[in-house]
Amino acid sequence: MRAYLNGNEAVAAAVKLARAEVVAAYPITPQSTIVEKIAEYIAEGSMAADYIRVESEHAALAACYGAAVTGTRVFTATSSQGLAYMFEMLHYVSGCRIPMVMAVANRGLAAPWTIWADHQDAVACRDTGWIQLYVETAQEALDTCLQAYKIAAHPEVLTPIMVCLDGYVLSHTEEIVDVPDQEAVDRFLPPYRPEYKVDTGRPYVFGVGAGPDVYPAFKFYQQQSMMKAKEVIKEIDREFANLFRRSYGGLVDPYCCSDAEVILVVMGATAGTAREVVDFMRRQGERVGLLRLRSFRPFPVEDLKELLRGAKAVAVLDRDCSFGYEGVLATEVKAALAELPARPQVAGFIGGLGGRDLTPEDLAGIFRQCLAGVRRLDKGEAIIIGGGWQK
Structure with a gap:
């Protein structure tokens, strides 16, 4: 079925198709309409799920955690300050290896207060142990949510996933979306039946205390699973493409890179x-060419080395800033390419903060600066587009 949906509606449609059984909801712009649409589905009887209205984003993730350890497929969504409020629970969920999916409608962090989009909210959660997948379109938002449930629950992964979509640009902008039928989705995504869950017949402890003798082992296996997720993400994207005829390249999506x-x-x-x-x-x-990074965590080091090794220069555009240094993505790309024998020069640019438009002229300007030879390469001095505002 083809429908005219915005990104938030596409995410809600995916959650319904995934047969999520518990949804914990706390509204925050620009994600609110995701959980509002899901509430409509449940109220009209087209989605069989328990809807928990909680008092905060921290409580939303805690409720999902509690439901998930009983073997239930769960969902929540948030943005900006709400994601920051969840920060403590992000570590609990990933550390206990809970395979849940959360949509993040990206929005800049205060202060100054803003409701507009950049990636600072999700990028600031880089080290919380969550897989982060960034989407380009409403169609990809729907498809990636379906893929995310299967990736997260894979026995070699067992890791929660953030599906990140730019606020307003995707969350509130409509496009024609191919919504798959329920039967096809059921073939792709079977019911969630975890091996380990809260069960009086087979008792397990989640969130157990650990001393220095065993704590590192927990983190070792968490890291191993995140690294294994690289191949699982690619594998499930291929499986999705075979069934639905849509693919997003797995970890990265290159465009005109071979001779750039x-x-x-x-x-x-x-x-x-x-x-x-x-x-x-x-x-x-x-x-010139484009490399869209779909997976920020796990970071696709091998793919970047292969696709960028032939370029003379690489421009990295961050919609975030690691204050005191540069954009986080620029730092990551430089580290990924550091071992190449003849690595390309890397220039970091920061733009689109707080929803400021990134125009074709801005992006063409980045290309032209690199073609002409930017002189700030590899010095951690990212060029800020729209910086230097004066009264």
């Missing part, structure tokens, strides 16, 4: 504009 002199690395919806800019500059004879 300059490659722009981005995450999220900015890739749509960047792709048009690449086409325009290619028609002018410039050898």
Whole structure:
């Protein structure tokens, strides 16, 4: 079925198709309409799930944690300050290896207070042990939520997943979305039947205390599972493509990279504009390309090495800032390429903070600076687009 949906509606449709059994909800702009739409599904009887209205985002994730350890497929969603309020529970969920899915409608963090999009909220949770997948379109938001439930519950992964979609640009912008039928989704995503759960017949302890003698083992296996997730993400994307005829490349989505002199690395919806800019500059004879990073955690080091090794320069566009240094993605890309014998120069750019538009002219300007030879490469001095505002 084809429907005209925005990104939030597409996520809600995916949660319904995934047959989530418990949804914990606390509203925060711009994600609120995700849980509002799910509430409509439950109220009209088209979705069989328990809907828990909680007093905070921290409580929302705690409720999902409690439901998930009983062997229940769960869902919640948040944004910005709400995700920050969940921070303590993020570690509990990942440390207990709870395979849940949470949508994050990306929004800048206060202060100053804003409701507009950037990636600071999710990127700040980089080290919490959650897989982070960033989507470009409403269609990809729906499809990635379905994939995420299967990835998270894979026996070699057992790791929670954030599906990140840019606030307003995706969450509130409508497009034609192919909504798969329930029978096809059921073939792709079987019921959630975990081996370990709260069961009086087979008692287990979740969130147990651990001394220094065993604590490192827990973290070792958590890291191993995150690394194994790289292949699982690719494998499930291929499986999804075989059934639904749509693929997103697994960890990365390259465009015109094979012969490019300059490659722009981005995450999220900015890739749509960047792709048009690449086409325009290619028609002018410039050898430029785009690499959309779909998986921020686990970080696709091997893919980046393979796809970027032939470029003369790599421009990394962050919608976040690690204050005192540079954009987080730029740092990660530099580290990934550090061992290449003849690695490309890497230039970091920061833009789109607090919802500021990233125009085709902005992106073309990044390409042109790199083609001309940016002189701030590898110094941690990211160029901030829209910085230097004066009264």
